[in-house]
Amino acid sequence: xxxxxxxxxxxxxxxxxxxxxxxFTLFFVAPGDPARxxxxxxxxxxxxxxxxxxxxxxxPIIEQYFSFVGRSLSGDLGYSYRNQQPVLxxxxxxxxxxISLCVGAVVLWLLMGIPIGIMSARRPGxxxxxxxxGFVLIGVSFPSFVLGMAALYFLYFVPRQAGFTLxxxxxxxPFLPNPGLWAWHLMLPWxxxxxxxxxxxxxxxxxxxxxxxxxxxxxxxxxxxxxxRKVVYKHGVRSIFSPxxxxxxxxxxxxxxxxxxxxxxxxxxxxxxxxVQSVQTQDRPVIIGVVMLAGFFIVIANLIVxxxxxxxxxxxxx
Amino acid sequence: MxxxxxxxxxxxxxxxxxxxxxxxxxxxxxxxxxxxxxxxxDGIAALTGHGPTAQFLDVGLTPTGLPVPPSGEFLFGTxxxxxxxxxxxxxxxxxxxxxxxxxxxxxxxxxxxxxLVAGYFGGWxxxxxxxxxxxxxxxxxxxxxxxxxxxxxxxxxxxxxVIVFFSWTTxxxxxxxxxxxxxxxxxxxxxxxxxxxxxSIMFTDILPNLGAxxxxxxxxxxxxxxxxxxxxxxxxxxxxxPAPSWGGMLAEAANNSIYMFAWWLVLFPGxxxxxxTLSFNILGDALRDALDPASMRNKLQKKKKKPSVGTAS
Numbered sequence: 262x263x264x265x266x267x268x269x270x271x272x273x274x275x276x277x278x279x280x281x282x283x284x285f286t287l288f289f290v291a292p293g294d295p296a297r298x299x300x301x302x303x304x305x306x307x308x309x310x311x312x313x314x315x316x317x318x319x320x321p322i323i324e325q326y327f328s329f330v331g332r333s334l335s336g337d338l339g340y341s342y343r344n345q346q347p348v349l350x351x352x353x354x355x356x357x358x359x360i361s362l363c364v365g366a367v368v369l370w371l372l373m374g375i376p377i378g379i380m381s382a383r384r385p386g387x388x389x390x391x392x393x394x395g396f397v398l399i400g401v402s403f404p405s406f407v408l409g410m411a412a413l414y415f416l417y418f419v420p421r422q423a424g425f426t427l428x429x430x431x432x433x434x435p436f437l438p439n440p441g442l443w444a445w446h447l448m449l450p451w452x453x454x455x456x457x458x459x460x461x462x463x464x465x466x467x468x469x470x471x472x473x474x475x476x477x478x479x480x481x482x483x484x485x486x487x488x489x490r491k492v493v494y495k496h497g498v499r500s501i502f503s504p505x506x507x508x509x510x511x512x513x514x515x516x517x518x519x520x521x522x523x524x525x526x527x528x529x530x531x532x533x534x535x536x537v538q539s540v541q542t543q544d545r546p547v548i549i550g551v552v553m554l555a556g557f558f559i560v561i562a563n564l565i566v567x568x569x570x571x572x573x574x575x576x577x578x579x
Numbered sequence: 580m581x582x583x584x585x586x587x588x589x590x591x592x593x594x595x596x597x598x599x600x601x602x603x604x605x606x607x608x609x610x611x612x613x614x615x616x617x618x619x620x621d622g623i624a625a626l627t628g629h630g631p632t633a634q635f636l637d638v639g640l641t642p643t644g645l646p647v648p649p650s651g652e653f654l655f656g657t658x659x660x661x662x663x664x665x666x667x668x669x670x671x672x673x674x675x676x677x678x679x680x681x682x683x684x685x686x687x688x689x690x691x692x693x694x695l696v697a698g699y700f701g702g703w704x705x706x707x708x709x710x711x712x713x714x715x716x717x718x719x720x721x722x723x724x725x726x727x728x729x730x731x732x733x734x735x736x737x738x739x740x741v742i743v744f745f746s747w748t749t750x751x752x753x754x755x756x757x758x759x760x761x762x763x764x765x766x767x768x769x770x771x772x773x774x775x776x777x778x779s780i781m782f783t784d785i786l787p788n789l790g791a792x793x794x795x796x797x798x799x800x801x802x803x804x805x806x807x808x809x810x811x812x813x814x815x816x817x818x819x820x821p822a823p824s825w826g827g828m829l830a831e832a833a834n835n836s837i838y839m840f841a842w843w844l845v846l847f848p849g850x851x852x853x854x855x856t857l858s859f860n861i862l863g864d865a866l867r868d869a870l871d872p873a874s875m876r877n878k879l880q881k882k883k884k885k886p887s888v889g890t891a892s
Contacts, residue, residue, distance in 0.1 A: 291730035518721030
């Protein structure tokens with residue numbers, strides 16, 4: 262088990278090194294002179310050179326990279342080219358919206374996907390199953406931004422025209438002091454972000470559970486006279502947690518992308534929209550900061566999933 | 580007389596099964612219609628007399644400068660610049676379909692090759708390639724795309740390469756799993772005993788047995804790639820306006836929430852996108868049933884067995 266954990270941590274570190282190397286090289290070879298962008302259009306050559314020296318852009322790339330890594334580890338991600346604010350602070354301000362969105366969406370898709378999958382698997386071929394299969398098909402086919410726009414149209418705009426407010430048009434409210442308002446504002450974004458994954462989880466749960474329910478030990482459990490509910494939930498569902506955990510690990514990297522799209526549709530001031538804005542303004546330290554921080558969170562989340570996996574599947578512990 | 584016994588080849592049997600699947604048939608018809616619309620996009624433009632980027636500031640906009648709803652002149656209405664939505668939709672189909680199909684084919688080629696090599700050679704080759712797949716899967720795709728666009732600017736080749744780079748892993752996993760069991764079969768042993776080399780065994784003995792999963796998973800990759808491209812264009816990272824693409828059209832509709840007052844700007848591109856991905860997904864399901872009758876017969880017992888993910892160490 263220690264070897265397993267060590268190899269996962271090593272892998273996590275490798276992902277971060279590769280990601281930072283990729284982003285750093287990318288911006289180093291990129292056309293355009295960041296020093297000139299910072300100095301402004303009317304700066305003289307001498308001023309640009311001064312800025313370049315201040316930012317350390319005149320040093321070799323390897324040196325720049327290591328000083329960047331060193332500073333990042335101590336929590337200094339540099340300063341925005343645009344307004345000289347610390348990148349870390351910019352990201353910190355945007356964090357609550359993105360974290361609320363992502364955590365809520367994950368909870369929602371697990372709560373939607375797994376029960377739908379279980380209901381489908383318990384009666385394959387039934388009406389419930391076919392409805393579940395229909396949900397899966399629509400869910401995997403619906404692009405999330407189209408869903409988000411449709412949700413805004415029908416659940417915000419149409420009621421609004423009729424004279425009442427069913428859901429807000431978007432925006433983020435902090436959790437405190439009013440959690441109700443927070444949840445109300447996030448309801449549509451949560452569903453938008455969760456639908457596709459809920460469908461994938463429903464499909465996975467159904468497939469895995471159908472397979473498990475055909476196993477001998479399930480027949481044994483039934484033969485013992487256990488109630489169907491106990492057979493399905495205590496013996497069947499338990500064994501599908503580890504494949505679901507694997508899937509969860511694979512989804513975390515994609516989650517941030519989904520959050521980015523959802524934030525755009527609903528005008529949430531989160532990390533995703535910060536990234537899109539900094540691409541538009543060519544604010545490189547912010548882009549690098551967001552990519553690295555996102556990579557860091559993904560790696561940490563993946564490690565947590567790995568540990569969960571060990572807890573759920575005793576076979577790995579040996 | 581009537582019970583004449585006919586010999587049917589595997590292709591014919593597959594086609595017959597496919598055509599017997601009504602949902603699959605409808606999906607196929609939709610895709611054919613879409614392909615026709617994409618190829619005939621210029622014809623549609625000529626018929627209506629509206630170019631894909633032509634702005635009809637007089638008839639295409641209301642006196643207050645708002646888009647015109649669907650009418651005889653503009654069947655699907657116009658957008659905020661007075662352009663014909665129908666014509667742009669047909670031209671957008673070209674982008675969506677070609678990216679979807681080309682990206683899937685390229686990704687399938689990479690996935691099959693890597694899966695084949697990893698599964699066939701096993702050992703450290705398998706470990707290294709498995710880790711490579713893990714690595715690619717744990718990269719935040721959209722963020723990488725953001726940084727690439729920040730540096731190189733949005734373009735079609737860039738979108739295509741990013742989609743391909745991030746979508747071959749599923750195929751790689753599936754193929755690897757299949758090859759692991761195929762390489763232990765007798766016909767591989769027979770081939771080897773007759774002196775066949777690794778390349779020959781991989782490509783003439785094992786590869787032909789992978790036809791079904793390759794066709795199924797490539798089809799399933801098309802809708803994912805289409806959504807991927809539309810998402811990139813929606814975020815302004817894909818196709819550069821004014822060239823029409825579905826994601827770009829939806830982005831323009833979302834801009835300033837103009838679609839709240841011009842529902843047709845979202846309805847038509849949104850439905851086009853939804854029906855296209857839905858059709859490819861249904862077709863993929865139908866193909867699986869047609870190519871693998873065993874899974875059809877046991878449909879109720881087991882369906883959609885997901886390939887085990889990752890090399891649990």
